[in-house]
Amino acid sequence: MYFRSIMIGRSGKYARTVPCSSLSSGKSFFCYPAGIWAKEQWPWLAETGIRSAVTCDKGFNYKKTPRYGLKRFGDDEHLSQIEFEAEVCGFTEIFRAMKRGFRFS
16 A cells, blocks of 8 residues: 655655545545645645645635645634634734734735
8 A cells, every 4th residue: 555644844854744535535625634734745645636625724614725735614612602602703814914914915
């Protein structure tokens, strides 16, 4: 069986090794293991037929958001109702944009 290593950034370290058969088995969406990802992974995800990939980065996705670098909102039991509502309505995204210098990406 052929395996593909998932790299952590440019350091050359590996987070996990994934059997390529699991990537090419008709699935078209991918979630990065442990939320660790790098742009260098995008070409081989495309080669295996993956159409989009989700990171653990919080935030909204926009038209310019890369399809292999999609953000998400993770709802968990430690999140208060008001925090959940702030995420869903986009209020916290405004603060994230302020931290980025008002770049919505």
